[in-house]
Amino acid sequence: MKYGFLFILFFLLNAGAGQAQTTDSASNSMTTKFKVYGNCGMCENRIETAARLEGVTLADWDVDTKILTVTFDPAKVKPGQVHKAVAAVGHDTDKERADDAVYAKLHGCCQYERRQ
Amino acid sequence: MKKIYVLLAGLFLFVQALFSQQKNVPRLTGIVTNEHEELLAGATVFWKDTKVGTVTDTAGRFSLPAREVEATLAVQYTGHSPAEIRVLPTENNLWIEISGIAQLQEVTVTEHGFDNKVSTLETRNIESISSKELRKAPCCNLSESFETNGAVDVAYANALTGVKEIQMLGLRGVYSQFMVENRPSLGGIATPFAFEYLPGTWLDGIQLAKGASTVKNGNAGIAGQINAELVKPHLDKPLFVNAFTSTEGRGELNVHLNNKGKGRVSNGVLLHGSFVENRWDMNDDNFYDSPSRQQLNGLYRLFYESPKMCAQFNVQALTDRRQGGQINPIEGVPGLFAIDQNNDRVEVWGKIGYEGVGGKPYNQVGNMVSTSWHRTNSLFGPNIYAAEQRSFYWQSLYQTIIGTTDHKIVAAPSFQYDDIQESVNEGKLDRREAVPGAMLEYTYSRPNLKMEIPDLVVVVGARADWNSRFDQLLFAPRVSAKYNFTADAVARLSAGRGFRSPHLMAENISLLASNRSLVFSPPVGGAGSNPGLEEAWNYGLNFTQNFKIARRTSSFSIDLYRTDFIQQVLVDVDQSPTEVFFYTVDGKSFSNSLLTTFQYNPFPGFDVKLAYKWNDVRATYADGVLRTLPLVAKHRGLVTLDYTTPDKNWMFNTRVQIIGPQRLPDNSQVPHEYIHDFPETSPTFAVWNAQVTRRFGKKFELYLGGENLNGYQQHEAIIAADKPDSPYFNGSQIWAPLMGQVAYLGLRFAPAGL
Numbered sequence: 001m002k003y004g005f006l007f008i009l010f011f012l013l014n015a016g017a018g019q020a021q022t023t024d025s026a027s028n029s030m031t032t033k034f035k036v037y038g039n040c041g042m043c044e045n046r047i048e049t050a051a052r053l054e055g056v057t058l059a060d061w062d063v064d065t066k067i068l069t070v071t072f073d074p075a076k077v078k079p080g081q082v083h084k085a086v087a088a089v090g091h092d093t094d095k096e097r098a099d100d101a102v103y104a105k106l107h108g109c110c111q112y113e114r115r116q
Numbered sequence: 117m118k119k120i121y122v123l124l125a126g127l128f129l130f131v132q133a134l135f136s137q138q139k140n141v142p143r144l145t146g147i148v149t150n151e152h153e154e155l156l157a158g159a160t161v162f163w164k165d166t167k168v169g170t171v172t173d174t175a176g177r178f179s180l181p182a183r184e185v186e187a188t189l190a191v192q193y194t195g196h197s198p199a200e201i202r203v204l205p206t207e208n209n210l211w212i213e214i215s216g217i218a219q220l221q222e223v224t225v226t227e228h229g230f231d232n233k234v235s236t237l238e239t240r241n242i243e244s245i246s247s248k249e250l251r252k253a254p255c256c257n258l259s260e261s262f263e264t265n266g267a268v269d270v271a272y273a274n275a276l277t278g279v280k281e282i283q284m285l286g287l288r289g290v291y292s293q294f295m296v297e298n299r300p301s302l303g304g305i306a307t308p309f310a311f312e313y314l315p316g317t318w319l320d321g322i323q324l325a326k327g328a329s330t331v332k333n334g335n336a337g338i339a340g341q342i343n344a345e346l347v348k349p350h351l352d353k354p355l356f357v358n359a360f361t362s363t364e365g366r367g368e369l370n371v372h373l374n375n376k377g378k379g380r381v382s383n384g385v386l387l388h389g390s391f392v393e394n395r396w397d398m399n400d401d402n403f404y405d406s407p408s409r410q411q412l413n414g415l416y417r418l419f420y421e422s423p424k425m426c427a428q429f430n431v432q433a434l435t436d437r438r439q440g441g442q443i444n445p446i447e448g449v450p451g452l453f454a455i456d457q458n459n460d461r462v463e464v465w466g467k468i469g470y471e472g473v474g475g476k477p478y479n480q481v482g483n484m485v486s487t488s489w490h491r492t493n494s495l496f497g498p499n500i501y502a503a504e505q506r507s508f509y510w511q512s513l514y515q516t517i518i519g520t521t522d523h524k525i526v527a528a529p530s531f532q533y534d535d536i537q538e539s540v541n542e543g544k545l546d547r548r549e550a551v552p553g554a555m556l557e558y559t560y561s562r563p564n565l566k567m568e569i570p571d572l573v574v575v576v577g578a579r580a581d582w583n584s585r586f587d588q589l590l591f592a593p594r595v596s597a598k599y600n601f602t603a604d605a606v607a608r609l610s611a612g613r614g615f616r617s618p619h620l621m622a623e624n625i626s627l628l629a630s631n632r633s634l635v636f637s638p639p640v641g642g643a644g645s646n647p648g649l650e651e652a653w654n655y656g657l658n659f660t661q662n663f664k665i666a667r668r669t670s671s672f673s674i675d676l677y678r679t680d681f682i683q684q685v686l687v688d689v690d691q692s693p694t695e696v697f698f699y700t701v702d703g704k705s706f707s708n709s710l711l712t713t714f715q716y717n718p719f720p721g722f723d724v725k726l727a728y729k730w731n732d733v734r735a736t737y738a739d740g741v742l743r744t745l746p747l748v749a750k751h752r753g754l755v756t757l758d759y760t761t762p763d764k765n766w767m768f769n770t771r772v773q774i775i776g777p778q779r780l781p782d783n784s785q786v787p788h789e790y791i792h793d794f795p796e797t798s799p800t801f802a803v804w805n806a807q808v809t810r811r812f813g814k815k816f817e818l819y820l821g822g823e824n825l826n827g828y829q830q831h832e833a834i835i836a837a838d839k840p841d842s843p844y845f846n847g848s849q850i851w852a853p854l855m856g857q858v859a860y861l862g863l864r865f866a867p868a869g870l
Contacts, residue, residue: 041866044814063869074211095215
């Protein structure tokens with residue numbers, strides 16, 4: 001019986017720790033990274049503006065690595081919506097392909113090499 | 117019973133301790149999903165190159181100790197393509213999506229990169245200077261781009277000609293092969309000015325290969341190879357403007373116009389205009405400290421890129437004028453020792469390359485052709501120098517594998533032709549040189565799955581060229597190898613033979629800024645009679661280690677190089693103060709060079725670099741004495757400190773160069789009325805440069821800086837400056853800056869973002 005008490009205490013502690021961690025992550029915003037195709041500083045402005053949806057606190061695209069880093073509140077917005085928003089302004093992501101007509105309207109210098 | 121209690125209590129305390137410890141260490145948490153945002157249970161998540169990892173739980177969640185530096189997190193799940201994510205220490209909760217289609221994914225690696233570094237991956241000891249490094253100093257042209265680098269030394273400009281020479285491994289710049297985008301360029305009579313004809317903003321990066329490097333582009337490059345990569349129209353900004361002015365009286369404007377165009381064609385124009393209105397005579401010797409200059413330079417680039425083929429066409433045209441020398445006439449001396457140099461140049465080159473020939477992705481074919489015309493007309497007091505050169509170069513390169521990609525082979529035939537007409541006063545040095553040749557190079561790489569890079573690479577190459585000027589078949593074998601002890605520790609060695617066909621007059625044109633007579637032995641004139649072909653063996657060792665000090669990136673590198681000349685033409689300025697002798701060395705001539713570099717990143721944004729170099733360069737003179745070459749410093753030090761604010765709006769760069777004693781040419785025979793004292797060595801001195809860059813938004817930045825802030829100057833720069841008609845008059849012994857403090861201000865502007 002006495003061990004039983006100790007074991008219960010142990011498990012409670014364990015669960016408590018686990019709980020603390022889950023609440024931690026739920027309250028925190030999340031960060032995701034994915035590839036967005038583009039060329040220049042002008043692309044950067046367009047991509048970052050498009051990615052800044054409601055619930056997105058930070059959108060930063062690196063022209064060298066082509067990686068878009070998005071910090072967001074998972075309760076308000078999901079990465080898939082960000083992919084769609086970026087593709088909507090003409091930039092292919094590693095998941096969504098931009099409409100050909102929108103791509104064609106991009107400034108000459110922004111017309112990145114598209115994946116076939 | 118009691119025992120069990122104690123045991124349980126102990127276990128309890130242990131678990132407690134574990135938990136409390138876990139709470140103190142920051143943890144990285146997150147989830148792993150597939151492309152449909154469905155949570156994946158059982159996915160492996162680990163810090164790359166470590167044993168720290170975990171597996172996602174049934175809710176797709178993971179938690180593992182966070183890293184204090186930017187690091188790569190690897191994610192793997194059966195049936196899905198593995199992913200790698202660069203994680204910053206500030207990112208503590210990740211949403212990681214991995215794709216279900218097992219496709220080859222591009223791996224992005226953005227290690228904290230020093231802007232000037234020796235890679236641990238390259239087989240050869242290649243130091244690359246990035247365009248970011250080039251922004252730390254005004255870098256108005258290529259020669260100034262080396263000032264933040266420990267491997268190449270920039271000698272001080274000659275007061276009369278303004279020509280800056282470089283040294284690599286303690287050897288004159290002419291012993292390094294110079295290339296523009298892996299194509300030999302600006303050789304022959306253009307040699308003294310080569311580095312000034314590539315404006316700094318045109319440069320996308322510079323690669324310095326030390327010692328015996330590849331034979332793809334010829335058998336030159338005894339001390340190493342310098343390759344300048346230029347900006348490309350499809351990657352550069354549509355519009356870029358750079359303006360620069362300095363208290364030296366220098367003004368400069370660079371404009372890039374690029375059109376990415378529709379489809380696969382892109383083109384661009386790079387324009388450069390600069391002038392120096394130098395009216396300074398800081399050392400009061402009645403000679404300008406550096407010449408006035410005017411340069412107009414333009415490059416047009418046309419590119420075509422498709423997945424299977426790329427082609428380019430380029431035209432560069434430039435004109436360069438310089439005026440310097442004596443300021444006021446001297447009573448009783450007729451005329452002025454004036455310097456007037458005019459250069460005009462046109463170069464056209466094209467490249468075409470195919471990948472995946474015959475349906476095999478590893479088969480590559482490349483062709484390049486270039487042709488150039490260069491004319492120079494100069495006046496050095498009473499001396500007239502005139503030269504004209506027409507050059508042609510063709511190379512065709514084939515690359516394939518033997519069995520697997522572990523065995524690569526490259527073969528390239530080439531043809532070079534130079535037609536040079538050159539004269540100094542009455543003496544003619546006309547020559548033609550045709551060099552057909554071919555090279556073959558084999559590379560073996562041993563893959564190492566644990567390191568994910570080949571840990572052993574051996575390159576064995578050779579080329580054979582027939583040189584019409586010397587009527588000789590020249591065979592240049594070269595070998596280089598690297599071995600990675602770990603991904604961060606690498607040792608390299610290289611050995612090989614190099615040749616050089618010297619252009620004695622053009623390369624030593626600054627000697628015309630004196631009244632010395634030039635003595636060629638054997639005399640110039642007859643074909644093949646002037647001192648000629650140079651030949652040397654170079655052996656090198658390098659060790660580079662990247663490591664962490666208090667979890668911050670740092671790197672240490674040591675280079676050891678030995679060059680042994682088999683044949684060398686010595687420019688002897690010691691025998692007589694009124695003559696310069698050019699003759700083939702009879703005896704030993706060598707260079708030993710040691711370079712150690714330490715780079716450290718003590719906190720984010722702050723980089724420290726310390727470099728020390730030791731050079732021992734000696735040659736046997738005509739009198740049989742082995743002497744250290746003049747104007748080569750045995751000891752050199754470099755300290756650079758760079759800080760960039762986290763928002764990248766401010767950048768602070770400073771560097772101090774310490775130059776040890778240099779042997780000065782023997783002036784003991786100069787009568788005392790011309791020179792008051794004749795030290796045998798120059799003193800040790802330092803030169804301090806600093807720059808601040810401020811970025812305003814993404815489109816505009818200003819930079820302000822100062823060169824030689826401590827104002828160190830060589831005073832008696834010209835021997836017999838007050839008697840320019842005497843045989844002792846000599847302005848070519850420069851070992852320190854002639855200009856005191858110089859301040860400059862510049863701007864960079866790109867509407868589409870810098």
